[in-house]
Amino acid sequence: MKKLFKLIERSVVKINNWKHVPNSKRKLLYICPHVYKGRTIEILDGTMIKNGDVVAEMHIDNLKVDQLENDYRKLFRRLKEELQALSNLIINEKEFEEIKAYHGTTLLYPLAKKQGFTIVEMDKGPKKYFLILWENILRIVFKKDKKIRDRLRTPKECWISKGQLLQKYIGT
Template sequence: MPKTMKEKAVQCLLAMWGAVDPIYYACSRLEYAGEEADGRRSIFRVRPLQYKGETIRLSDGTMIEANDWLLKIHLHNVRLVRELLHYKSDIKKGRYIFEQVKTGLPYVAYHLYHHEQSARMKGIIGITMLNKGCERLGFEIVDISNPLYRWFKTASLLPLMAVAKSCVSPFSRPPKYLLMSKEKLFSLYGYHLIH
């Protein structure tokens, strides 16, 4: 069956995005958080980050304050969107994202445990519009209080939204922080789980 104009446009945008992604990866100091059993790299790419927002108290008592060190987690969005194109149902798409994140978190735990700056890192942080169901994975969802930064993150996600709108319906949500303390990450996704 011939592809529609919309499908062709999405494929074209993904091809361009895929070409730019290695440059972004090289310039952003990101690292892949491990390799899965089938040889594929984890869906997560990570880097150390010095937090600059307002103080946040997590449910386990961990305080995240300005200048604290965290491990910033990034979903490999090009790969994720490419794989989501194979699913028609929003329920199946949501389940797929959930399983990818759940499968990737032990690799994040392993990476953080062995990181040279592990001792001073308080946990992990991400920013996403795909925040539905994240509490079930152990994350705490926190609003981005700075309106300028929230606008900037929304704008930076526009290319992803343009490509993914037809395959990821939750992209109408505003971006939010996802946070998890180091202790909770190790407790839920202890690095030993991937051996």
């Protein structure tokens, strides 16, 4: 079963043309800039994300998380390293200047919250229900302790502004 999901993961990455953070050592995060379409979201620092803003979606590389053997302390440290690399990229690469904020949808939102992200409930609809199913399937497939099967969890959107990233991670 795990082999099937690894194949699906690689296919999704290729189809969506996701790229790892270019200057990252660990290659834990994919980023995908796009034009935002959705309801207005206010990030903790007051940044307002509106229809038409340029944002970048982040995706965790599930194959790298699997290599960490679901050690959340390691994952927390690696996520911090990725965000530091992303901050340096924002400063040094012109193509990232116009990106207003970064976001992702994950079951790991408690880790994201500790890194300064604003946590937002997902809107109801087919996308939400698909992501609940998908994220929980991934959690079960990549879980190390196969005996434990807990209830379905709901992923949440995690947002951080460019300003917050730079303030928190530059020079750290």
